[in-house]
Amino acid sequence: MSTRPNQTQSRLSPPVLFGIMAAMIIAVGVMQSWSVAFSLINLCLISAIMALGVxxxxxxxxxxxxxxxxxxxLGGVSVILVSMPPVAEAVQAGGGAIMAGALIILATVIAAAFTWKAVKHNKRSRYWVMSLVIAIGYFVMRYVVDPGTDAIEAVNPATTGYLGGFGLPVLVAWPVGALIAAGAAWVIGKVSLGLRSDYLAIATLGISEIVIYVLKNEEWLTRGVKNVNGLPRPVPYEIDLQGALWFQDWANRLGIPVDDASSLFVKIAFALLFIAVLAxxxxxxxxxxKSPWGRMMRAIRDNETAAAAMGKNVTW
Structure with missing residues (x-):
C-alpha cells in the first residue's frame, strides 16, 4: 500500500486552514467586536510579513x-530615527559629542583593520595588538561620548531626553528599517554563518539579545523602555477623525457611534496597507x-559541501 500523501488533500489543506481562520475571525466580529476582529487581522498580516523572512x-x-x-x-527603532522630529535642545546639548564618538569608532575600525594587515606575519601578537587598538578606541570613545549622552538624557527626561529623528514621512521609515536590518544581518552573518547547528542558534540568539539590550538601555537614542509618544502614522489618528465633520456625517449615515467608526476605519486602513506591503x-x-541567488540558497540547504565545491560562497 502506498504511503504517499494524497495530492488532493495536500492541495486542499491550506485553503481549509485559511477558511477555518477566517470563520473564527468572523465569529469574533459578530459576537464581540469588528474592531477586535480587524486587530487580529492586522496582527496576522504583520506575522505573515515576518514569516516570509524566516x-x-x-x-x-x-x-x-x-x-x-x-x-x-532595529526596524522599530528606524521609525523613531526617521520620522520623529529632532529635539533641538538635546542635539545642542550632546549632538557634538555623539558625532565625535562616531568618528572615533570609524577611526578605530580603520586602525584595527590596518593593524590586522600590518602584523599578519606575527600570528602570536596579531590578536593582542588588534585587541589593544580596539580597547583604546573604546575607552576614548566612552570618555568623549558619556558626558554627551548624560546631557541629552537630562533634557526634559519626562517627555524627550533623546535626540529625536529626521522628521521625514513615516512611510520612508519602512524601507529604511529594512535596509538597517539587512545591513546588521550582513555583519552578523559574516561573523556567525561559519557556525552550524546548535552553535549557530546560540550565536544568533546571543547577538539578538545584545541588540535588544543596547536599544533598551541607550536612552539618548531611543528613550529605552520609556517609550516615544506621538509617533507619526501612515493613517489618521482616531481623535482627528472624530473631530472631522465629514467623518461624523459618514458615521451617522451608517448608524455607527463616531468613536467605534473611527477605530474601525483606522484598523481597516492599516489592514489594506499591510496587505499591499505583503503582496x-x-x-x-x-x-x-527563482533567481540564481535563490537557486544557490536551495543548493546550500541541500548540500553545502557540493555548493562550495562548485565555487559558491556559502558564507557570503
Whole structure:
C-alpha cells in the first residue's frame, strides 16, 4: 500500500486552514467586536510579513536563525530615527559629542583593520595588538561620548531626553528599517554563518539579545523602555477623525457611534496597507527565489559541501 500523501488533500489543506481562520475571525466580529476582529487581522498580516523572512532563512537556506526579534527591533527603532522630529535642545546639548564618538569608532575600525594587515606575519601578537587598538578606541570613545549622552538624557527626561529623528514621512521609515536590518544581518552573518547547528542558534540568539539590550538601555537614542509618544502614522489618528465633520456625517449615515467608526476605519486602513506591503514582499520573494541567488540558497540547504565545491560562497 502506498504511503504517499494524497495530492488532493495536500492541495486542499491550506485553503481549509485559511477558511477555518477566517470563520473564527468572523465569529469574533459578530459576537464581540469588528474592531477586535480587524486587530487580529492586522496582527496576522504583520506575522505573515515576518514569516516570509524566516521562511527564506529556515526553509530555503536551511539556516536555523533565532535572532529574528533583534532585526525586528532595529526596524522599530528606524521609525523613531526617521520620522520623529529632532529635539533641538538635546542635539545642542550632546549632538557634538555623539558625532565625535562616531568618528572615533570609524577611526578605530580603520586602525584595527590596518593593524590586522600590518602584523599578519606575527600570528602570536596579531590578536593582542588588534585587541589593544580596539580597547583604546573604546575607552576614548566612552570618555568623549558619556558626558554627551548624560546631557541629552537630562533634557526634559519626562517627555524627550533623546535626540529625536529626521522628521521625514513615516512611510520612508519602512524601507529604511529594512535596509538597517539587512545591513546588521550582513555583519552578523559574516561573523556567525561559519557556525552550524546548535552553535549557530546560540550565536544568533546571543547577538539578538545584545541588540535588544543596547536599544533598551541607550536612552539618548531611543528613550529605552520609556517609550516615544506621538509617533507619526501612515493613517489618521482616531481623535482627528472624530473631530472631522465629514467623518461624523459618514458615521451617522451608517448608524455607527463616531468613536467605534473611527477605530474601525483606522484598523481597516492599516489592514489594506499591510496587505499591499505583503503582496509586494511575496512578489519580491518569488522573484528572488527563482533567481540564481535563490537557486544557490536551495543548493546550500541541500548540500553545502557540493555548493562550495562548485565555487559558491556559502558564507557570503
Amino acid at each position: 521562511n527564506i532563512q529556515w526553509g530555503y537556506a536551511g539556516l536555523f536563525n533565532v535572532g529574528v526579534m533583534g532585526f525586528a527591533a 509586494v514582499l511575496i512578489w519580491l520573494s518569488e522573484v528572488a527565489l
